[in-house]
Each structure stands twice: as structure tokens, then as C-alpha cells.
Amino acid sequence: MRADARRNRALIVDTAVDLLTARGPEASMEEIAQAAGVGVGTLYRHFPDRRALLEEIAAGALRTLLETARDHAARSVSRWDALLACVRCGAGLPLALAKSLSDGAEAHPELGPLVRDLDAMLEDLAAGAQREGAVRDDITPREVVGLLSVAMCRPGARADDALTTVILDGLSTRAASFGR
Amino acid sequence: MRADARRNRALIVDTAVDLLTARGPEASMEEIAQAAGVGVGTLYRHFPDRRALLEEIAAGALRTLLETARDHAARSVSRWDALLACVRCGAGLPLALAKSLSDGAEAHPELGPLVRDLDAMLEDLAAGAQREGAVRDDITPREVVGLLSVAMCRPGARADDALTTVILDGLSTRAASFGR
DNA sequence: TGTGAAGCGGAAATTCCGGTTCCGCTTGTG
């Protein structure tokens, strides 16, 4: 593969990640191409179709988040701190895209397991955080994960915006305010 | 107007309200017709186009919520209680639709003022609730309204679901849990 | 530096999908 082509491919992926993180899954091929400063034709040289591009990006995001979760689960004493780290990480990832792809019927074979693993991981952390007494226990770990997803799987989500802050505070049993 | 036609019109509106409340603004004419058990042609007999149907429904929802807000603002001692009443009311209304319509460029002339009035009303209540000490004051009244909108302007929102509860708790300075 | 394969741009073709129209049939009403 020619050097400029490899460079272009990376450029496309990087740009698309940014765009999809900021504006969600409905960014068009045209928009992505334009943002990357290339023609649509170039997108199709590197990816057989839209779905392939989106799946690669979604899988990347999920892998990143899963790794963060594992990492912090292993390193952190507190499960709640690990969850916070996940939220901070996830807020900069195109998770709305990942969600919409894995919701849709059949996806890339890699996507399903990734989502499943991630979900299990987070639910585990949530249950742990409740056991620690950091998170209110009048809702299920599943619901906790659902709420954190609301915070993260939003186009343009930021770890310190009002909604994320309020959700974290609402989940937490401590009085402290997170994120700001 | 023939009696069956009047009945049908009401059926269409009622069904559409339910559907739009549950699934958001992107329900198609086809879907609405099907849910109401009529053909699309019947929709177009009663409304010149999609926009007209949607605007009528959105305006109705906004009027309902505005009335609730005024009512409780007048009746309640506590501004926070009035806000809670609004959230309970709004959760069963197709507000996601109303939001998307009033976001779009020019809408029904009635929609703009309704949204403005409602916004002002809620912001006022939010500021009052902060003055009472019921709502945290490290965020602006505008942001408070924005967060309540997140709770309400969601397809399928319920006043006692996990997200609404956590947002209300996150906003509140009291330890109590609202809605469940 | 010349050559040709690889890569690129973007206009045009195609596909998709929802809104809207239309007309033959049905139903309510005087």
C-alpha cells in the first residue's frame, strides 16, 4: 500500500471518529469526506461501504473503553473510581454510534461480543460500587449502567457537562459534586 | 362534518399522541395511520400535510404543560413542588416532538410563543426552587431547565423511571429520592 | 526523469424511503 494511501486512511478514520463523536451516527459519507478533506471516492477506496467504515470505528471505540475499564478495574481500589474513569474515557468516544450499530439487527461479528463484555464489566463495577456504598442501591446495577450510558452515549457528551455531573451526583451516595 | 369523520379525526390525534410520545418525532405517516387502524389517505383528509398534524399535536402538548405549570405555580407554596408536577405531567406528553419542531426553522406561528412562555415559566420556577434551597445552585436556572428537559423530552420518558429519578435527585439538595 | 500502477476527486447513477396524490369503493345521512 502506498504511503499516501495509508496516511489518508488514517486521516479518514481519525476525522470520522471526531465527527461521529461530536454529531452522532447520522453523519453522511459526504460530510465525513468533506471533514477529512478528501472526496467520497477515497472513502470507498478504503472501505467497501458505509457500514464497514462505521463498524471499524465503533469496534475501536468499544475496544478502547473496554481496555480502560479492565485497566482501572485492576488498578483502582474503588469500583466507583473505576466507573468514573470509564465515564471520563467514554465521553470522548463515538459511543452513540456503537450503540446504534449494536442495536441494529446483525452487525460485525466482533461488535456483539465487545458490547457484551463491556456491559458485563460495567455491570460488575456498578454492583461493586454499590457494595462499597458509593452508589445508591435502590436501583439495579443494570440501571446504573443504563444511566451511565445515557451520560456517555450522547453526541457531544463531555465528562464535565451538566447532565453527566447531575447523573453522577444522582447516582452517588456522597454529597460531593463530580466533574466540576 | 359527518359523525364518523369527526370520530376518526379524534382517533388519529389520540393515537398519534401516544405513538409520538412513545417513539419520538420520527414516526412516519404510514406508522401513525397503521396504529390508528386507518389508511394514510384518511390522515390527509384531515390534515393538509404531515407538518400540520405534528404541529397540532405539539401545540396541544405545550398548552397542556404550560397550563400545568401556571396552575401549580399559582397553587403550590414550593417552587420545587411545582417543577416536580411539571415533570410528572411532561413525561406523558410528546415533548420530544415539540422540541424538534420548535428547533426547526419556522414553525406554526403558535409554537414559538408557547415554547418561549413555557421556557420562561420553567426557568422562573427553577430560579425560585434554588432560592428556596431545594435545588443546588452551582448550575444556572437555564441549565436546570435543560436537565429537566432531558428528563421529559425523551421518547418513552416516565416520571418514575431511573433517569428521571436520578436527575431529580442530582438536582435536589435534599437527600430524598423522588419518584419511587 | 520517465513510466505505469496506485490513488484520488467528484459528477452522475442508483437506491432508498417517506410524503403525497388519486381514484374506485364504502358508508353515513337526508
Add this chain to the structure above:
DNA sequence: CACAAGCGGAACCGGAATTTCCGCTTCACA
């Protein structure tokens, strides 16, 4: 009964997004 009003839903239409295609450009190697 007559006939206007109402209805259903297939067909049509248009816009928007995806995908193709081909002439032009750029890279990389001799």
C-alpha cells in the same frame, strides 16, 4: 334510495444519501 362525504392503499414523486465510475494526479521505483 341517492349521493355526497369519507375511506383505503397502491402508485407516484422527490429529496437525500450511498455507491459507482472514469479521467486526472501522484507516488515510487528503475
